[in-house]
Amino acid sequence: xxxxxxHTGTGKTSGSTTGTPTAPKPYRHRRLPAAGTVGRYTALAVxxxxxxxxxxxxxxxxxxxxxxxxxxxxxxxxxxxxxxxxQEVFKQINVGLLVLNSALVTGxxxxxxxxxxxxxxxxxxxxxxRGKNAIFSLVLATxxxxxxxxxxxxxxxxxxxxxxxxxxxxILPAIPTAxxxxxxxxxxxxxxxxxxxxxSLDGAGPWRIFRSVYVPLxxxxxxxxxxxAFNFHWNEFFRPLILTISEQNFTLPLGLVTLQGxxxxxxxSVVLAxxxxxxxxxxxxxxxxxxxxxxxxxxxxxx
Amino acid sequence: xxxxxxxxxxxxxxAAARRPLIERWLATIFLAPTVLGMALFxxxxxxxxxxxxxxxxxxxxxxxxxxxxxxxxxxxxxTVRVSFLNTIVFxxxxxxxxxxxxxxxxxxxxxxxxSWLRVFLRSxxxxxxxxxxxxxxxxxxxxxxxxxxxxxxxxxxxxIPAVPWLTSPVASAAVxxxxxxxxxFGFSFLLFLGALTNIPKExxxxxxxxxxxxxxxxxxxxxxxxxxxxxxxxxxxxxSALQVFDQPYVLTNGGPGDSTRTAVMVIFESAFQQLEFGxxxxxxxVLTVLILAVTALQFRLSRRFVFYQ
Numbered sequence: 001x002x003x004x005x006x007h008t009g010t011g012k013t014s015g016s017t018t019g020t021p022t023a024p025k026p027y028r029h030r031r032l033p034a035a036g037t038v039g040r041y042t043a044l045a046v047x048x049x050x051x052x053x054x055x056x057x058x059x060x061x062x063x064x065x066x067x068x069x070x071x072x073x074x075x076x077x078x079x080x081x082x083x084x085x086x087q088e089v090f091k092q093i094n095v096g097l098l099v100l101n102s103a104l105v106t107g108x109x110x111x112x113x114x115x116x117x118x119x120x121x122x123x124x125x126x127x128x129x130r131g132k133n134a135i136f137s138l139v140l141a142t143x144x145x146x147x148x149x150x151x152x153x154x155x156x157x158x159x160x161x162x163x164x165x166x167x168x169x170x171i172l173p174a175i176p177t178a179x180x181x182x183x184x185x186x187x188x189x190x191x192x193x194x195x196x197x198x199x200s201l202d203g204a205g206p207w208r209i210f211r212s213v214y215v216p217l218x219x220x221x222x223x224x225x226x227x228x229a230f231n232f233h234w235n236e237f238f239r240p241l242i243l244t245i246s247e248q249n250f251t252l253p254l255g256l257v258t259l260q261g262x263x264x265x266x267x268x269s270v271v272l273a274x275x276x277x278x279x280x281x282x283x284x285x286x287x288x289x290x291x292x293x294x295x296x297x298x299x300x301x302x303x
Numbered sequence: 304x305x306x307x308x309x310x311x312x313x314x315x316x317x318a319a320a321r322r323p324l325i326e327r328w329l330a331t332i333f334l335a336p337t338v339l340g341m342a343l344f345x346x347x348x349x350x351x352x353x354x355x356x357x358x359x360x361x362x363x364x365x366x367x368x369x370x371x372x373x374x375x376x377x378x379x380x381x382t383v384r385v386s387f388l389n390t391i392v393f394x395x396x397x398x399x400x401x402x403x404x405x406x407x408x409x410x411x412x413x414x415x416x417x418s419w420l421r422v423f424l425r426s427x428x429x430x431x432x433x434x435x436x437x438x439x440x441x442x443x444x445x446x447x448x449x450x451x452x453x454x455x456x457x458x459x460x461x462x463i464p465a466v467p468w469l470t471s472p473v474a475s476a477a478v479x480x481x482x483x484x485x486x487x488f489g490f491s492f493l494l495f496l497g498a499l500t501n502i503p504k505e506x507x508x509x510x511x512x513x514x515x516x517x518x519x520x521x522x523x524x525x526x527x528x529x530x531x532x533x534x535x536x537x538x539x540x541x542x543s544a545l546q547v548f549d550q551p552y553v554l555t556n557g558g559p560g561d562s563t564r565t566a567v568m569v570i571f572e573s574a575f576q577q578l579e580f581g582x583x584x585x586x587x588x589v590l591t592v593l594i595l596a597v598t599a600l601q602f603r604l605s606r607r608f609v610f611y612q
Contacts, residue, residue: 153355
């Protein structure tokens with residue numbers, strides 16, 4: 001994964017996510033047997049059912065009363081949806097605090113990544129300075145380092161900084177982003193140069209050109225970085241497990257796992273209600289940011 | 304890092320001559336958050352890991368230099384050995400399944416399909432990616448419960464007796480693989496779908512005229528054309544599978560026995576449960592070397608098998 005192999009324009013990233021083809025001249029396999037079509041649709045239907053099934057089952061179980069939650073055969077459609085499991089979640093864990101922690105951690109990481117990646121991406125794409133390629137390669141190289149390898153020294157560093165068991169311990173190390181920087185660089189490389197020249201003729205300096213010309217144009221790229229950061233860090237489990245100790249600093253995924261400890265006292269539906277609650281923000285991001293998220297996920301791969 | 308030494312002093316201070324100097328300052332400021340952050344939170348820790356791997360340290364007492372003892376004890380520690388073996392088996396099985404399912408499903412989405420159906424299926428297969436591995440593992444744990452899980456109930460409908468999914472070594476390893484693949488195949492699927500959509504239609508039409516249909520067309524036309532994507536998808540799938548942690552931790556906590564203990568779980572346990580930071584660093588380094596080796600090998604192999612247009 002050297003810097004050369006990563007040279008692609010943003011054009012390629014959008015190519016991989018061509019939305020819905022509005023059926024221009026469909027090509028036809030000759031003599032495509034009807035059995036093949038039936039088989040294909042059956043396979044797709046089974047795959048879709050297996051993908052959505054577990055989530056729908058989780059939802060339906062969470063809407064059963066705790067005592068019903070162990071019943072077999074399970075009733076897949078709760079005829080009288082019962083929300084006591086959800087009330088119980090709020091009683092057993094401090095949902096408000098967990099959501100607040102998760103939102104704070106995720107939101108600040110996303111904002112920090114958007115800001116730092118935009119600045120660095122712009123520098124790599126449009127500014128002239130010594131050692132540009134070497135520094136860019138170093139930045140990209142960090143993508144190859146698994147978080148598990150650095151976690152022990154990071155843990156000690158955080159202790160040394162006096163940030164043990166604080167939310168900042170989760171936020172600060174996650175802000176420098178190689179992938180985000182790479183995405184923003186590609187994004188800026190894809191923007192035309194003419195605007196800068198025109199602004200420069202009007203007497204704008206490099207800062208003005210960045211601030212007034214390119215930042216407004218870069219908003220869609222920044223959204224990709226932000227949404228990707230949100231999706232990843234909202235769901236993050238490994239780092240919070242290590243870097244937070246007291247329950248008041250837990251994020252949602254950790255809180256859920258502690259909720260699971262309550263199985264002894266009771267009910268699957270309570271645990272699953274917690275799971276469903278934790279999915280809601282991810283679901284909202286999925287619905288409204290699907291395209292952005294898809295483009296971001298596949299952008300790094302279309303090298 | 305970024306010096307301004309090349310800037311000529313006291314030359315004619317035209318706007319054009321001043322610009323590179325300003326740009327260099329601007330670049331320095333712009334890069335500072337990212338580069339300093341990475342120096343502090345990635346490069347310094349890498350060096351820290353390299354050093355720490357040669358020490359015995361429990362954070363409380365003073366670190367004690369032990370040379371290669373940590374690496375030597377790794378080779379003898381059965382748990383470490385089993386965990387690496389588990390990780391490798393996991394990677395092979397999970398990545399094969401993930402890529403196979405993703406490629407199969409992506410090639411089944413034909414352009415002739417109604418577009419609402421394509422969009423629906425694409426969103427469906429992509430959806431598990433936005434969920435957290437921890438919460439997915441929590442609900443899957445209940446689905447695979449031996450007595451009251453819905454999976455065994457469904458199997459009982461077709462006459463299969465209850466399987467001890469999470470309490471037998473082989474079955475629990477299978478569950479970890481299934482849950483991981485369930486959540487991650489959508490990523491490879493998106494990559495393949497993008498690559499397939501980018502194949503010019505004329506190529507398939509020409510192959511059709513030459514009489515290639517079905518499997519022949521897929522293996523001789525489609526597959527070579529998307530081979531660069533297959534390479535990238537497999538590199539990414541392998542790198543992420545080598546780092547699996549959340550699923551086995553929540554589903555089985557490594558058990559029964561060590562049957563689902565992975566390399567990353569052992570790093571976590573030896574550092575934060577047994578307070579053997581040196582040993583944990585050594586395991587981390589071995590894992591990193593493994594990741595780098597696999598990546599290098601794949602790119603080397605790809606020179607022979609990947610077809611670039």
